[in-house]
Amino acid sequence: MARTPLVAGNWKMNLDHLEAIALVQQLVYHLERSDFEAVEVAVLPPFTDLRSIQTLIEGDRLPIALGAQDTHWEDAGAFTGEISPGMLARLHCRYVLAGHSERRALFGETDEIVNRKLQAILRHGMVPILCVGETLEEREAGRADEVVVGQLEGGLAAVTAEQAGDLVVAYEPVWAIGTGRTALPEDADAMCGLVRRTLAERFGQGIADGARVLYGGSVKPANAKALLTQPEVDGALVGGASISAEDFAVICRFPRL
Numbered sequence: 001m002a003r004t005p006l007v008a009g010n011w012k013m014n015l016d017h018l019e020a021i022a023l024v025q026q027l028v029y030h031l032e033r034s035d036f037e038a039v040e041v042a043v044l045p046p047f048t049d050l051r052s053i054q055t056l057i058e059g060d061r062l063p064i065a066l067g068a069q070d071t072h073w074e075d076a077g078a079f080t081g082e083i084s085p086g087m088l089a090r091l092h093c094r095y096v097l098a099g100h101s102e103r104r105a106l107f108g109e110t111d112e113i114v115n116r117k118l119q120a121i122l123r124h125g126m127v128p129i130l131c132v133g134e135t136l137e138e139r140e141a142g143r144a145d146e147v148v149v150g151q152l153e154g155g156l157a158a159v160t161a162e163q164a165g166d167l168v169v170a171y172e173p174v175w176a177i178g179t180g181r182t183a184l185p186e187d188a189d190a191m192c193g194l195v196r197r198t199l200a201e202r203f204g205q206g207i208a209d210g211a212r213v214l215y216g217g218s219v220k221p222a223n224a225k226a227l228l229t230q231p232e233v234d235g236a237l238v239g240g241a242s243i244s245a246e247d248f249a250v251i252c253r254f255p256r257l
């Protein structure tokens with residue numbers, strides 16, 4: 001099955017709403033219509049930028065999908081400082097990350113919390129990008145596969161095959177995030193293949209064949225082609241390089257590199 005690759009820029013806690021507008025304007029300047037036909041491009045700005053970027057994308061009819069980096073799982077209530085999935089859906093967010101390793105490591109998110117968030121994202125008609133990946137210690141102990149399968153099973157608990165229709169999973173080895181170190185292309189391919197086999201066991205081959213499995217971790221213009229043209233890799237979740245319009249545009253054009 002032909003899957004349209006997805007290149008999503010996770011800006012993390014970078015760029016205020018004015019910088020965000022400038023970046024998206026530069027990004028579209030660097031990309032051509034044919035680039036957007038070959039690859040789906042998404043940006044995941046901080047919450048305070050979402051409304052500005054939504055207005056820009058819709059006002060100028062830009063072929064860019066909008067996404068958020070996190071959500072609470074409840075629809076409303078006394079959760080000071082949190083953002084609900086309904087609020088994100090109203091801003092026409094198509095994607096929402098669930099279980100980014102920084103949320104897991106720095107904010108104590110367990111598989112159970114990730115699962116609640118993922119279900120909330122689905123309930124509001126958005127597409128979760130479930131992030132999984134092992135630490136260096138886990139890889140060196142030969143436990144990478146077990147950790148990734150465990151995170152998939154935990155994150156996807158109680159999700160039905162019907163709901164998993166457009167699921168996106170990002171394999172992001174923790175040791176490659178923000179370090180300049182990437183997985184070898186063949187290792188990225190093998191881990192994305194493991195993700196797909198796990199989805200096949202859980203939801204059936206049809207869902208697994210349609211799901212996009214991204215690689216994330218120090219994706220840059222120089223390594224994008226080697227990593228993203230692997231058969232099991234359907235695009236990238238890009239951190240640092242996504243806050244440079246030029247670098248992100250080059251990564252979005254990986255099929256042409």
Ligand code: 13P
Pocket residue numbers: 010100172176177178179180216217218219237238239240241
């Ligand atoms: P870097 O591309 O900065 O390594 O970040 C990857 C990431 O965490 C994307 O979600």
